[in-house]
Amino acid sequence: MKVLFIGESWIVHMIHTKGYDSFTSTKYEEGATYLLSCLREEGVDVTYMPSHEVQVRFPKSLEELQAFDAIVISDVGANTFLLQNPTFYQMQIIPNALDSIRQFVAAGGGLLMIGGYLTFMGIEGKANYKNTILAEVLPVEMMNGEDRVEMPEGFSPKASKSHPLVDSFGEWPRLLGYNKLVTKPDAEEILNYNGDPMLVVGTYGSGKTAAFASDCAPHWGSLEFMNWEHYSAFWGNLLKTLQ
Structure with missing residues:
Protein backbone atom coordinates (compact mmCIF):
# COMPACT_ATOMS: atom_id res chain seq x y z
CA MET A 1 0.00 0.00 0.00
CA LYS A 2 1.29 3.47 -0.94
CA VAL A 3 0.30 6.42 1.25
CA LEU A 4 0.92 10.16 1.00
CA PHE A 5 1.13 11.47 4.58
CA ILE A 6 0.77 15.27 4.82
CA GLY A 7 1.35 17.51 7.83
CA GLU A 8 2.62 16.97 11.39
CA SER A 9 5.47 19.48 11.18
CA TRP A 10 5.99 22.96 12.58
CA ILE A 11 8.53 25.71 13.20
CA VAL A 12 8.87 27.25 16.68
CA HIS A 13 10.27 30.79 16.89
CA MET A 14 11.27 31.72 20.46
CA ILE A 15 12.21 34.94 22.21
CA HIS A 16 14.66 34.50 25.11
CA THR A 17 14.69 37.45 27.51
CA LYS A 18 17.46 37.68 30.12
CA GLY A 19 17.22 40.90 32.04
CA TYR A 20 17.75 43.84 29.67
CA ASP A 21 18.81 41.70 26.71
CA SER A 22 16.97 39.28 24.50
CA PHE A 23 17.66 37.08 21.50
CA THR A 24 15.67 34.73 19.30
CA SER A 25 16.03 31.13 18.21
CA THR A 26 14.14 28.93 15.81
CA LYS A 27 13.67 25.17 15.68
CA TYR A 28 11.93 22.82 13.25
CA GLU A 29 10.03 19.78 14.54
CA GLU A 30 8.14 16.81 13.12
CA GLY A 31 5.49 15.04 15.15
CA ALA A 32 4.84 11.89 13.12
CA THR A 33 8.32 10.36 13.01
CA TYR A 34 7.33 7.48 15.29
CA LEU A 35 4.02 6.87 13.51
CA LEU A 36 5.69 6.82 10.10
CA SER A 37 8.21 4.24 11.29
CA CYS A 38 5.37 2.14 12.71
CA LEU A 39 3.47 2.28 9.41
CA ARG A 40 6.52 1.16 7.49
CA GLU A 41 6.92 -1.77 9.88
CA GLU A 42 3.27 -2.63 9.13
CA GLY A 43 4.11 -2.86 5.43
CA VAL A 44 2.83 0.56 4.37
CA ASP A 45 4.95 2.46 1.82
CA VAL A 46 4.79 6.05 3.13
CA THR A 47 5.77 9.23 1.32
CA TYR A 48 5.99 12.04 3.86
CA LEU A 62 -5.00 13.89 -10.35
CA GLU A 63 -2.71 11.49 -12.22
CA GLU A 64 0.14 12.28 -9.81
CA LEU A 65 -2.11 11.70 -6.80
CA GLN A 66 -3.22 8.36 -8.19
CA ALA A 67 0.28 7.02 -7.65
CA PHE A 68 -0.96 6.58 -4.05
CA ASP A 69 -3.65 4.37 -2.57
CA ALA A 70 -4.54 6.80 0.22
CA ILE A 71 -3.85 10.30 1.55
CA VAL A 72 -3.49 11.18 5.25
CA ILE A 73 -3.98 14.79 6.42
CA SER A 74 -2.79 15.42 9.99
CA ASP A 75 -2.53 18.78 11.78
CA VAL A 76 -2.20 21.06 8.75
CA GLY A 77 -4.92 23.56 7.89
CA ALA A 78 -6.86 24.17 4.70
CA ASN A 79 -5.05 27.46 3.97
CA THR A 80 -1.80 25.58 3.38
CA PHE A 81 -3.46 23.77 0.45
CA LEU A 82 -5.47 26.74 -0.84
CA LEU A 83 -2.88 29.53 -0.59
CA GLN A 84 -0.03 28.01 -2.52
CA ASN A 85 2.85 30.27 -3.54
CA PRO A 86 1.88 30.76 -7.21
CA THR A 87 -1.58 32.00 -6.22
CA PHE A 88 -0.67 34.01 -3.11
CA TYR A 89 2.39 35.75 -4.54
CA GLN A 90 1.97 35.65 -8.33
CA MET A 91 -1.86 35.65 -8.54
CA GLN A 92 -1.78 32.57 -10.77
CA ILE A 93 -4.87 30.44 -11.28
CA ILE A 94 -4.00 26.85 -10.36
CA PRO A 95 -5.98 23.68 -9.52
CA ASN A 96 -7.63 23.64 -6.09
CA ALA A 97 -5.55 21.08 -4.18
CA LEU A 98 -8.46 20.09 -1.93
CA ASP A 99 -10.71 19.51 -4.94
CA SER A 100 -7.94 17.35 -6.40
CA ILE A 101 -8.12 15.27 -3.20
CA ARG A 102 -11.93 15.08 -3.61
CA GLN A 103 -11.53 13.80 -7.16
CA PHE A 104 -8.87 11.32 -5.97
CA VAL A 105 -11.28 9.85 -3.40
CA ALA A 106 -14.26 9.86 -5.75
CA ALA A 107 -12.20 7.85 -8.23
CA GLY A 108 -11.40 5.16 -5.64
CA GLY A 109 -8.65 6.56 -3.40
CA GLY A 110 -8.65 6.60 0.40
CA LEU A 111 -8.60 9.61 2.74
CA LEU A 112 -7.88 9.75 6.48
CA MET A 113 -8.00 12.97 8.48
CA ILE A 114 -6.39 12.83 11.94
CA GLY A 115 -7.33 15.34 14.63
CA GLY A 116 -5.24 18.15 16.03
CA TYR A 117 -5.01 21.91 16.44
CA LEU A 118 -5.04 22.41 12.65
CA THR A 119 -7.37 19.74 11.34
CA PHE A 120 -11.16 19.61 11.03
CA MET A 121 -11.92 23.17 12.32
CA GLY A 122 -9.13 23.36 14.90
CA ILE A 123 -7.97 26.12 17.22
CA GLU A 124 -9.99 29.32 16.69
CA GLY A 125 -11.49 27.64 13.63
CA LYS A 126 -8.24 28.21 11.71
CA ALA A 127 -8.04 24.77 10.10
CA ASN A 128 -11.39 25.65 8.48
CA TYR A 129 -12.09 22.41 6.61
CA LYS A 130 -15.85 22.81 7.11
CA ASN A 131 -15.76 25.66 4.60
CA THR A 132 -13.95 23.64 1.93
CA ILE A 133 -14.85 20.92 -0.55
CA LEU A 134 -13.47 18.27 1.85
CA ALA A 135 -16.52 18.79 4.10
CA GLU A 136 -18.42 16.90 1.40
CA VAL A 137 -15.88 14.06 1.40
CA LEU A 138 -15.20 13.38 5.09
CA PRO A 139 -17.49 10.98 7.02
CA VAL A 140 -18.14 13.56 9.76
CA GLU A 141 -19.87 16.92 10.11
CA MET A 142 -17.71 19.69 11.57
CA MET A 143 -18.52 22.48 14.02
CA ASN A 144 -18.84 26.18 13.27
CA GLY A 145 -15.68 27.77 14.66
CA SER A 162 -18.10 -4.55 17.47
CA HIS A 163 -15.72 -3.97 14.58
CA PRO A 164 -12.59 -5.76 13.30
CA LEU A 165 -10.57 -2.55 13.62
CA VAL A 166 -10.94 -2.43 17.41
CA ASP A 167 -12.30 -5.76 18.69
CA SER A 168 -8.92 -7.21 19.67
CA PHE A 169 -7.54 -4.15 21.47
CA GLY A 170 -9.44 -4.17 24.76
CA GLU A 171 -9.34 -0.98 26.83
CA TRP A 172 -7.90 2.06 25.08
CA PRO A 173 -5.14 4.23 26.58
CA ARG A 174 -5.98 7.76 27.66
CA LEU A 175 -5.79 10.66 25.23
CA LEU A 176 -5.60 14.36 26.13
CA GLY A 177 -8.10 15.99 23.79
CA TYR A 178 -10.00 15.79 20.52
CA ASN A 179 -11.91 17.69 17.84
CA LYS A 180 -15.67 17.68 18.45
CA LEU A 181 -17.43 16.16 15.44
CA VAL A 182 -20.75 14.58 14.42
CA THR A 183 -21.02 11.28 12.54
CA LYS A 184 -22.75 11.65 9.18
CA PRO A 185 -25.94 9.55 8.82
CA ASP A 186 -24.45 7.31 6.13
CA ALA A 187 -21.11 6.75 7.94
CA GLU A 188 -20.07 4.10 10.47
CA GLU A 189 -18.99 5.16 13.96
CA ILE A 190 -16.50 2.75 15.52
CA LEU A 191 -15.19 4.60 18.60
CA GLY A 207 -13.36 5.73 -2.43
CA LYS A 208 -13.15 5.13 1.31
CA THR A 209 -12.79 7.73 4.06
CA ALA A 210 -11.97 7.83 7.77
CA ALA A 211 -11.76 10.42 10.52
CA PHE A 212 -9.90 9.99 13.83
CA ALA A 213 -10.89 12.84 16.15
CA SER A 214 -7.81 12.84 18.40
CA ASP A 215 -4.09 13.02 17.63
CA CYS A 216 -1.54 10.51 16.38
CA ALA A 217 1.28 12.39 18.14
CA PRO A 218 1.84 14.65 21.17
CA HIS A 219 0.27 16.51 22.75
CA TRP A 220 -3.24 14.99 22.50
CA GLY A 221 -1.51 11.75 21.65
CA SER A 222 -0.33 11.04 25.20
CA LEU A 223 2.76 9.03 26.07
CA GLU A 224 0.35 6.31 27.22
Missing part, protein backbone atom coordinates in the same frame (compact mmCIF):
# COMPACT_ATOMS: atom_id res chain seq x y z
CA MET A 49 5.20 15.66 2.94
CA PRO A 50 5.82 18.09 5.85
CA SER A 51 3.37 20.99 6.16
CA HIS A 52 5.69 23.64 4.73
CA GLU A 53 6.34 21.60 1.56
CA VAL A 54 2.67 21.46 0.52
CA GLN A 55 2.77 24.93 -1.03
CA VAL A 56 5.49 23.96 -3.50
CA ARG A 57 5.40 20.14 -3.78
CA PHE A 58 1.77 19.03 -3.61
CA PRO A 59 0.93 17.04 -6.78
CA LYS A 60 -0.41 19.30 -9.52
CA SER A 61 -2.60 16.68 -11.21
CA GLU A 146 -13.35 26.21 17.19
CA ASP A 147 -13.90 22.51 17.85
CA ARG A 148 -11.18 21.63 20.40
CA VAL A 149 -12.09 19.67 23.54
CA GLU A 150 -9.13 19.74 25.93
CA MET A 151 -9.02 16.85 28.42
CA PRO A 152 -5.95 17.29 30.69
CA GLU A 153 -7.36 14.62 32.99
CA GLY A 154 -7.29 12.15 30.09
CA PHE A 155 -10.04 10.06 28.54
CA SER A 156 -10.30 6.61 26.94
CA PRO A 157 -12.35 6.08 23.76
CA LYS A 158 -14.94 3.30 23.88
CA ALA A 159 -16.12 0.99 21.13
CA SER A 160 -19.42 2.13 19.63
CA LYS A 161 -19.94 -1.34 18.17
CA ASN A 192 -16.71 7.35 20.73
CA TYR A 193 -16.27 9.25 23.97
CA ASN A 194 -19.28 10.58 25.87
CA GLY A 195 -21.37 10.58 22.71
CA ASP A 196 -18.76 12.28 20.54
CA PRO A 197 -17.33 10.23 17.66
CA MET A 198 -13.63 9.33 17.89
CA LEU A 199 -13.28 7.04 14.87
CA VAL A 200 -15.65 7.11 11.89
CA VAL A 201 -15.37 5.42 8.50
CA GLY A 202 -17.36 6.07 5.36
CA THR A 203 -17.33 6.21 1.59
CA TYR A 204 -17.31 8.93 -1.05
CA GLY A 205 -17.87 8.03 -4.67
CA SER A 206 -15.77 4.93 -5.27
CA PHE A 225 -1.11 6.20 23.69
CA MET A 226 2.25 6.44 21.93
CA ASN A 227 3.60 3.53 24.02
CA TRP A 228 0.42 1.43 23.65
CA GLU A 229 1.20 -2.11 22.49
CA HIS A 230 -1.46 -1.86 19.75
CA TYR A 231 -0.43 1.58 18.42
CA SER A 232 1.27 0.25 15.27
CA ALA A 233 -1.39 -2.34 14.52
CA PHE A 234 -4.22 0.18 14.90
CA TRP A 235 -2.82 2.71 12.45
CA GLY A 236 -1.61 0.07 10.01
CA ASN A 237 -4.98 -1.70 9.97
CA LEU A 238 -6.90 1.57 9.68
CA LEU A 239 -4.94 2.65 6.62
CA LYS A 240 -5.27 -0.75 4.99
CA THR A 241 -9.07 -0.53 5.22
CA LEU A 242 -8.89 2.50 2.91
CA GLN A 243 -7.57 0.45 -0.03
Whole structure:
Protein backbone atom coordinates (compact mmCIF):
# COMPACT_ATOMS: atom_id res chain seq x y z
CA MET A 1 0.00 0.00 0.00
CA LYS A 2 1.29 3.47 -0.94
CA VAL A 3 0.30 6.42 1.25
CA LEU A 4 0.92 10.16 1.00
CA PHE A 5 1.13 11.47 4.58
CA ILE A 6 0.77 15.27 4.82
CA GLY A 7 1.35 17.51 7.83
CA GLU A 8 2.62 16.97 11.39
CA SER A 9 5.47 19.48 11.18
CA TRP A 10 5.99 22.96 12.58
CA ILE A 11 8.53 25.71 13.20
CA VAL A 12 8.87 27.25 16.68
CA HIS A 13 10.27 30.79 16.89
CA MET A 14 11.27 31.72 20.46
CA ILE A 15 12.21 34.94 22.21
CA HIS A 16 14.66 34.50 25.11
CA THR A 17 14.69 37.45 27.51
CA LYS A 18 17.46 37.68 30.12
CA GLY A 19 17.22 40.90 32.04
CA TYR A 20 17.75 43.84 29.67
CA ASP A 21 18.81 41.70 26.71
CA SER A 22 16.97 39.28 24.50
CA PHE A 23 17.66 37.08 21.50
CA THR A 24 15.67 34.73 19.30
CA SER A 25 16.03 31.13 18.21
CA THR A 26 14.14 28.93 15.81
CA LYS A 27 13.67 25.17 15.68
CA TYR A 28 11.93 22.82 13.25
CA GLU A 29 10.03 19.78 14.54
CA GLU A 30 8.14 16.81 13.12
CA GLY A 31 5.49 15.04 15.15
CA ALA A 32 4.84 11.89 13.12
CA THR A 33 8.32 10.36 13.01
CA TYR A 34 7.33 7.48 15.29
CA LEU A 35 4.02 6.87 13.51
CA LEU A 36 5.69 6.82 10.10
CA SER A 37 8.21 4.24 11.29
CA CYS A 38 5.37 2.14 12.71
CA LEU A 39 3.47 2.28 9.41
CA ARG A 40 6.52 1.16 7.49
CA GLU A 41 6.92 -1.77 9.88
CA GLU A 42 3.27 -2.63 9.13
CA GLY A 43 4.11 -2.86 5.43
CA VAL A 44 2.83 0.56 4.37
CA ASP A 45 4.95 2.46 1.82
CA VAL A 46 4.79 6.05 3.13
CA THR A 47 5.77 9.23 1.32
CA TYR A 48 5.99 12.04 3.86
CA MET A 49 5.20 15.66 2.94
CA PRO A 50 5.82 18.09 5.85
CA SER A 51 3.37 20.99 6.16
CA HIS A 52 5.69 23.64 4.73
CA GLU A 53 6.34 21.60 1.56
CA VAL A 54 2.67 21.46 0.52
CA GLN A 55 2.77 24.93 -1.03
CA VAL A 56 5.49 23.96 -3.50
CA ARG A 57 5.40 20.14 -3.78
CA PHE A 58 1.77 19.03 -3.61
CA PRO A 59 0.93 17.04 -6.78
CA LYS A 60 -0.41 19.30 -9.52
CA SER A 61 -2.60 16.68 -11.21
CA LEU A 62 -5.00 13.89 -10.35
CA GLU A 63 -2.71 11.49 -12.22
CA GLU A 64 0.14 12.28 -9.81
CA LEU A 65 -2.11 11.70 -6.80
CA GLN A 66 -3.22 8.36 -8.19
CA ALA A 67 0.28 7.02 -7.65
CA PHE A 68 -0.96 6.58 -4.05
CA ASP A 69 -3.65 4.37 -2.57
CA ALA A 70 -4.54 6.80 0.22
CA ILE A 71 -3.85 10.30 1.55
CA VAL A 72 -3.49 11.18 5.25
CA ILE A 73 -3.98 14.79 6.42
CA SER A 74 -2.79 15.42 9.99
CA ASP A 75 -2.53 18.78 11.78
CA VAL A 76 -2.20 21.06 8.75
CA GLY A 77 -4.92 23.56 7.89
CA ALA A 78 -6.86 24.17 4.70
CA ASN A 79 -5.05 27.46 3.97
CA THR A 80 -1.80 25.58 3.38
CA PHE A 81 -3.46 23.77 0.45
CA LEU A 82 -5.47 26.74 -0.84
CA LEU A 83 -2.88 29.53 -0.59
CA GLN A 84 -0.03 28.01 -2.52
CA ASN A 85 2.85 30.27 -3.54
CA PRO A 86 1.88 30.76 -7.21
CA THR A 87 -1.58 32.00 -6.22
CA PHE A 88 -0.67 34.01 -3.11
CA TYR A 89 2.39 35.75 -4.54
CA GLN A 90 1.97 35.65 -8.33
CA MET A 91 -1.86 35.65 -8.54
CA GLN A 92 -1.78 32.57 -10.77
CA ILE A 93 -4.87 30.44 -11.28
CA ILE A 94 -4.00 26.85 -10.36
CA PRO A 95 -5.98 23.68 -9.52
CA ASN A 96 -7.63 23.64 -6.09
CA ALA A 97 -5.55 21.08 -4.18
CA LEU A 98 -8.46 20.09 -1.93
CA ASP A 99 -10.71 19.51 -4.94
CA SER A 100 -7.94 17.35 -6.40
CA ILE A 101 -8.12 15.27 -3.20
CA ARG A 102 -11.93 15.08 -3.61
CA GLN A 103 -11.53 13.80 -7.16
CA PHE A 104 -8.87 11.32 -5.97
CA VAL A 105 -11.28 9.85 -3.40
CA ALA A 106 -14.26 9.86 -5.75
CA ALA A 107 -12.20 7.85 -8.23
CA GLY A 108 -11.40 5.16 -5.64
CA GLY A 109 -8.65 6.56 -3.40
CA GLY A 110 -8.65 6.60 0.40
CA LEU A 111 -8.60 9.61 2.74
CA LEU A 112 -7.88 9.75 6.48
CA MET A 113 -8.00 12.97 8.48
CA ILE A 114 -6.39 12.83 11.94
CA GLY A 115 -7.33 15.34 14.63
CA GLY A 116 -5.24 18.15 16.03
CA TYR A 117 -5.01 21.91 16.44
CA LEU A 118 -5.04 22.41 12.65
CA THR A 119 -7.37 19.74 11.34
CA PHE A 120 -11.16 19.61 11.03
CA MET A 121 -11.92 23.17 12.32
CA GLY A 122 -9.13 23.36 14.90
CA ILE A 123 -7.97 26.12 17.22
CA GLU A 124 -9.99 29.32 16.69
CA GLY A 125 -11.49 27.64 13.63
CA LYS A 126 -8.24 28.21 11.71
CA ALA A 127 -8.04 24.77 10.10
CA ASN A 128 -11.39 25.65 8.48
CA TYR A 129 -12.09 22.41 6.61
CA LYS A 130 -15.85 22.81 7.11
CA ASN A 131 -15.76 25.66 4.60
CA THR A 132 -13.95 23.64 1.93
CA ILE A 133 -14.85 20.92 -0.55
CA LEU A 134 -13.47 18.27 1.85
CA ALA A 135 -16.52 18.79 4.10
CA GLU A 136 -18.42 16.90 1.40
CA VAL A 137 -15.88 14.06 1.40
CA LEU A 138 -15.20 13.38 5.09
CA PRO A 139 -17.49 10.98 7.02
CA VAL A 140 -18.14 13.56 9.76
CA GLU A 141 -19.87 16.92 10.11
CA MET A 142 -17.71 19.69 11.57
CA MET A 143 -18.52 22.48 14.02
CA ASN A 144 -18.84 26.18 13.27
CA GLY A 145 -15.68 27.77 14.66
CA GLU A 146 -13.35 26.21 17.19
CA ASP A 147 -13.90 22.51 17.85
CA ARG A 148 -11.18 21.63 20.40
CA VAL A 149 -12.09 19.67 23.54
CA GLU A 150 -9.13 19.74 25.93
CA MET A 151 -9.02 16.85 28.42
CA PRO A 152 -5.95 17.29 30.69
CA GLU A 153 -7.36 14.62 32.99
CA GLY A 154 -7.29 12.15 30.09
CA PHE A 155 -10.04 10.06 28.54
CA SER A 156 -10.30 6.61 26.94
CA PRO A 157 -12.35 6.08 23.76
CA LYS A 158 -14.94 3.30 23.88
CA ALA A 159 -16.12 0.99 21.13
CA SER A 160 -19.42 2.13 19.63
CA LYS A 161 -19.94 -1.34 18.17
CA SER A 162 -18.10 -4.55 17.47
CA HIS A 163 -15.72 -3.97 14.58
CA PRO A 164 -12.59 -5.76 13.30
CA LEU A 165 -10.57 -2.55 13.62
CA VAL A 166 -10.94 -2.43 17.41
CA ASP A 167 -12.30 -5.76 18.69
CA SER A 168 -8.92 -7.21 19.67
CA PHE A 169 -7.54 -4.15 21.47
CA GLY A 170 -9.44 -4.17 24.76
CA GLU A 171 -9.34 -0.98 26.83
CA TRP A 172 -7.90 2.06 25.08
CA PRO A 173 -5.14 4.23 26.58
CA ARG A 174 -5.98 7.76 27.66
CA LEU A 175 -5.79 10.66 25.23
CA LEU A 176 -5.60 14.36 26.13
CA GLY A 177 -8.10 15.99 23.79
CA TYR A 178 -10.00 15.79 20.52
CA ASN A 179 -11.91 17.69 17.84
CA LYS A 180 -15.67 17.68 18.45
CA LEU A 181 -17.43 16.16 15.44
CA VAL A 182 -20.75 14.58 14.42
CA THR A 183 -21.02 11.28 12.54
CA LYS A 184 -22.75 11.65 9.18
CA PRO A 185 -25.94 9.55 8.82
CA ASP A 186 -24.45 7.31 6.13
CA ALA A 187 -21.11 6.75 7.94
CA GLU A 188 -20.07 4.10 10.47
CA GLU A 189 -18.99 5.16 13.96
CA ILE A 190 -16.50 2.75 15.52
CA LEU A 191 -15.19 4.60 18.60
CA ASN A 192 -16.71 7.35 20.73
CA TYR A 193 -16.27 9.25 23.97
CA ASN A 194 -19.28 10.58 25.87
CA GLY A 195 -21.37 10.58 22.71
CA ASP A 196 -18.76 12.28 20.54
CA PRO A 197 -17.33 10.23 17.66
CA MET A 198 -13.63 9.33 17.89
CA LEU A 199 -13.28 7.04 14.87
CA VAL A 200 -15.65 7.11 11.89
CA VAL A 201 -15.37 5.42 8.50
CA GLY A 202 -17.36 6.07 5.36
CA THR A 203 -17.33 6.21 1.59
CA TYR A 204 -17.31 8.93 -1.05
CA GLY A 205 -17.87 8.03 -4.67
CA SER A 206 -15.77 4.93 -5.27
CA GLY A 207 -13.36 5.73 -2.43
CA LYS A 208 -13.15 5.13 1.31
CA THR A 209 -12.79 7.73 4.06
CA ALA A 210 -11.97 7.83 7.77
CA ALA A 211 -11.76 10.42 10.52
CA PHE A 212 -9.90 9.99 13.83
CA ALA A 213 -10.89 12.84 16.15
CA SER A 214 -7.81 12.84 18.40
CA ASP A 215 -4.09 13.02 17.63
CA CYS A 216 -1.54 10.51 16.38
CA ALA A 217 1.28 12.39 18.14
CA PRO A 218 1.84 14.65 21.17
CA HIS A 219 0.27 16.51 22.75
CA TRP A 220 -3.24 14.99 22.50
CA GLY A 221 -1.51 11.75 21.65
CA SER A 222 -0.33 11.04 25.20
CA LEU A 223 2.76 9.03 26.07
CA GLU A 224 0.35 6.31 27.22
CA PHE A 225 -1.11 6.20 23.69
CA MET A 226 2.25 6.44 21.93
CA ASN A 227 3.60 3.53 24.02
CA TRP A 228 0.42 1.43 23.65
CA GLU A 229 1.20 -2.11 22.49
CA HIS A 230 -1.46 -1.86 19.75
CA TYR A 231 -0.43 1.58 18.42
CA SER A 232 1.27 0.25 15.27
CA ALA A 233 -1.39 -2.34 14.52
CA PHE A 234 -4.22 0.18 14.90
CA TRP A 235 -2.82 2.71 12.45
CA GLY A 236 -1.61 0.07 10.01
CA ASN A 237 -4.98 -1.70 9.97
CA LEU A 238 -6.90 1.57 9.68
CA LEU A 239 -4.94 2.65 6.62
CA LYS A 240 -5.27 -0.75 4.99
CA THR A 241 -9.07 -0.53 5.22
CA LEU A 242 -8.89 2.50 2.91
CA GLN A 243 -7.57 0.45 -0.03
